[in-house]
Amino acid sequence: MNAIETSQLTKIYSGLGKKATRSLDHLSLSVQEGEIFGFLGRNGAGKTTTIKLLCSLLKPTSGEAFLFGQNARTRESRRLLGYLPEQPYFYEFLTPRETLDFYGKLRGLGSSERTRQWERLSELLDLKDIAHQRIKSFSKGMRQRIGFAVALVGDPPLLILDEPMSGLDPVGRRTIRELILRCRDEKKTIFFSSHVLADVELICDRVGILVRGQLTQCGRVDTLLGGHVDQVELVVRGIRAETQATLREQAEQHRILEDVEVFVLGSRAAANDAIRLVQSGGGEVVELHPIKARLEDYFMREQARHEEVPRGDVA
Amino acid sequence: MRVLAIAHNTFRESVRDKVLYVLLLFAALSIFGAKALGWISVGQDIKIVKDISLASISLFGVLVAIFVGTSLVYKEMDKRTLYTIISQPLHRYEFVLGKYVGLAAVLALVTAVMTLSSACYVLVLGGSLEAVYFLAAFLIFMKLLLVTAFALLLSSLSSPILGAIIVFCLYLFGHATGVFKDLPPQFEGTFAKQMLEVAYYVIPNLSNFDLRSEAANGVAVNPLFVVWVLIYGVSYSAVFLLLAAAAFQEKDL
Ligand SMILES: Nc1ncnc2c1ncn2[C@@H]1O[C@H](COP(=O)(O)OP(=O)(O)OP(=O)(O)O)[C@@H](O)[C@H]1O
Ligand SMILES: [Mg+2]
Numbered sequence: 352m353n354a355i356e357t358s359q360l361t362k363i364y365s366g367l368g369k370k371a372t373r374s375l376d377h378l379s380l381s382v383q384e385g386e387i388f389g390f391l392g393r394n395g396a397g398k399t400t401t402i403k404l405l406c407s408l409l410k411p412t413s414g415e416a417f418l419f420g421q422n423a424r425t426r427e428s429r430r431l432l433g434y435l436p437e438q439p440y441f442y443e444f445l446t447p448r449e450t451l452d453f454y455g456k457l458r459g460l461g462s463s464e465r466t467r468q469w470e471r472l473s474e475l476l477d478l479k480d481i482a483h484q485r486i487k488s489f490s491k492g493m494r495q496r497i498g499f500a501v502a503l504v505g506d507p508p509l510l511i512l513d514e515p516m517s518g519l520d521p522v523g524r525r526t527i528r529e530l531i532l533r534c535r536d537e538k539k540t541i542f543f544s545s546h547v548l549a550d551v552e553l554i555c556d557r558v559g560i561l562v563r564g565q566l567t568q569c570g571r572v573d574t575l576l577g578g579h580v581d582q583v584e585l586v587v588r589g590i591r592a593e594t595q596a597t598l599r600e601q602a603e604q605h606r607i608l609e610d611v612e613v614f615v616l617g618s619r620a621a622a623n624d625a626i627r628l629v630q631s632g633g634g635e636v637v638e639l640h641p642i643k644a645r646l647e648d649y650f651m652r653e654q655a656r657h658e659e660v661p662r663g664d665v666a
Numbered sequence: 667m668r669v670l671a672i673a674h675n676t677f678r679e680s681v682r683d684k685v686l687y688v689l690l691l692f693a694a695l696s697i698f699g700a701k702a703l704g705w706i707s708v709g710q711d712i713k714i715v716k717d718i719s720l721a722s723i724s725l726f727g728v729l730v731a732i733f734v735g736t737s738l739v740y741k742e743m744d745k746r747t748l749y750t751i752i753s754q755p756l757h758r759y760e761f762v763l764g765k766y767v768g769l770a771a772v773l774a775l776v777t778a779v780m781t782l783s784s785a786c787y788v789l790v791l792g793g794s795l796e797a798v799y800f801l802a803a804f805l806i807f808m809k810l811l812l813v814t815a816f817a818l819l820l821s822s823l824s825s826p827i828l829g830a831i832i833v834f835c836l837y838l839f840g841h842a843t844g845v846f847k848d849l850p851p852q853f854e855g856t857f858a859k860q861m862l863e864v865a866y867y868v869i870p871n872l873s874n875f876d877l878r879s880e881a882a883n884g885v886a887v888n889p890l891f892v893v894w895v896l897i898y899g900v901s902y903s904a905v906f907l908l909l910a911a912a913a914f915q916e917k918d919l
Contacts, residue, residue, distance in 0.1 A: 364918075403749075403919070406749075406752075406753035407752070407753065408748075408749060408752055408753060408918070408919040409918045409919065410916060410918060426755050426756070426757060427755070429753060429754060429755040429756075430755040432753065434749070434750060434753040436746065436749040436750060438746070439749075439750065440745050440746045440747045440749070440750075441747060441750070442675060442679065442747060444678065444679050444682045444683075445675070445678070453671055453675055454750070454754065456667065456668065456670075456671035457668050457671055457672075457751065457754040457755075457756055458754060458755060459667065459668070459755070498750075501750055
């Protein structure tokens with residue numbers, strides 16, 4: 352069963368005196384159980400709109416969404432869901448401990464369960480030191496950690512995180528990345544939105560790219576990049592002059608750096624041939640780096656391709 | 667359970683808010699200060715202390731109901747604290763109900779504190795207290811529950827300022843519904859008269875909840891009347907609450 356399934360999900364915001372905008376346009380998407388799915392798009396692409404529809408904060412204009420087969424507008428579906436909003440806001444007059452207790456009650460956890468939960472989550476998110484301070488005084492990073500803890504209350508199998516790393520410093524981003532991976536190890540499904548490609552590239556199994564409310568691409572990171580040949584950078588030492596000549600013919604680039612030489616080869620097969628040649632010629636392979644096509648380049652191309660088409664305004 | 671969790675939080679929020687104490691202080695000043703300011707002449711002391719006390723309980727209770735009530739839901743939408751709450755496995759009406767119960771508990775506390783301290787004051791002044799004094803305070807509380815339910819309805823529809831103005835109008839008209847009924851003869855047969863008659867039947871008559879003069883004079887009240895007023899108050903509150911829940915149900919957050 353898919354953890355998330357949407358079919359033709361559409362949201363048009365309309366209001367008195369406001370121009371109606373189609374913020375999400377027939378989104379059909381499925382996220383498998385146990386995967387980390389990255390939801391990419393620029394500002395205003397409709398990521399938050401999608402997420403709010405999944406969490407039943409918004410009512411779809413048309414189309415449906417299902418979480419583990421349950422319609423996302425039912426209360427049962429929300430039992431399976433942990434949600435971290437874009438900028439999580441909690442009651443400022445409460446302490447982290449009281450906050451987690453409150454959400455535990457909303458999830459129907461008993462008092463001993465809530466205590467256990469606090470032990471587990473305060474440990475995981477390092478909340479012990481600030482347990483009894485009011486949230487009012489907290490920094491962005493602390494709030495984000497509380498938000499993550501709240502999303503994990505009740506141990507839901509699906510996490511929906513709206514830009515979980517935005518506004519955090521490198522250490523904070525890494526913490527969140529590690530948390531996401533850890534949740535995956537616990538067999539949770541994680542759906543998160545971002546416009547920071549590096550974060551997505553590092554941890555996602557699959558990504559979807561949203562441009563102006565439309566899903567333009569969806570698939571595994573490596574297949575999305577598949578059309579672009581991987582390059583391999585080979586660093587060698589001590590090769591003979593004729594080996595060097597042969598390699599220079601095969602390589603796309605060649606550089607000499609002090610005592611080593613660097614060859615950039617156009618494919619994995621070419622790299623393998625080159626390694627054999629170096630070894631048979633008495634040389635030594637010092638380093639080997641695959642150079643992957645960057646998701647970022649791909650994203651920019653996709654974006655440019657679709658931006659030309661004007662946005663579907665509602666007549 | 668979930669309703670109580672929300673109610674508990676609403677209560678905690680208000681109790682940790684300084685505004686409540688400022689209001690209570692003003693209420694205390696108006697009760698205890700009345701004598702000091704010489705508003706009361708010797709001889710009529712006790713009656714007037716009772717009357718002023720009940721009037722302050724009503725006024726300050728209504729101020730809390732209006733100012734806290736009209737921002738109850740709106741504030742949570744505005745500050746987006748709702749996102750993580752509505753995405754929990756709870757019904758939206760449970761949220762609305764929880765907010766209501768929480769504020770009702772605050773109002774119960776406020777009326778109880780004011781009633782008891784004014785009662786002590788009356789005893790200290792050497793006056794006597796009858797059950798009707800407490801009954802009067804209880805009916806004021808029922809009135810506050812009704813006003814709160816209306817404030818909550820507006821809180822899920824409009825901004826707090828507009829809401830407060832509308833609730834305040836309801837409060838004023840509610841105390842003067844008689845004027846809609848007893849119109850001067852020139853209104854006879856006009857459309858305006860029909861409209862005002864509708865208003866007479868729709869707007870809750872808040873003077874039903876007013877037992878101030880009975881309490882001041884220590885006159886007993888017919889229990890049947892009290893039961894009728896209770897049913898009257900609860901029905902109006904329930905209707906306002908249902909409307910508030912319905913307004914909130916389909917809202918995009
Ligand atoms: N409440 C609303 N009323 C009207 N339009 C809205 C509303 N919320 C969002 N929109 C519009 O919907 C579109 C998508 O917004 P959304 O917040 O989903 O984008 P996003 O991808 O999350 O962007 P960001 O990266 O900035 O968070 C935007 O054009 C936005 O202006
Ligand atoms: Mg967003």
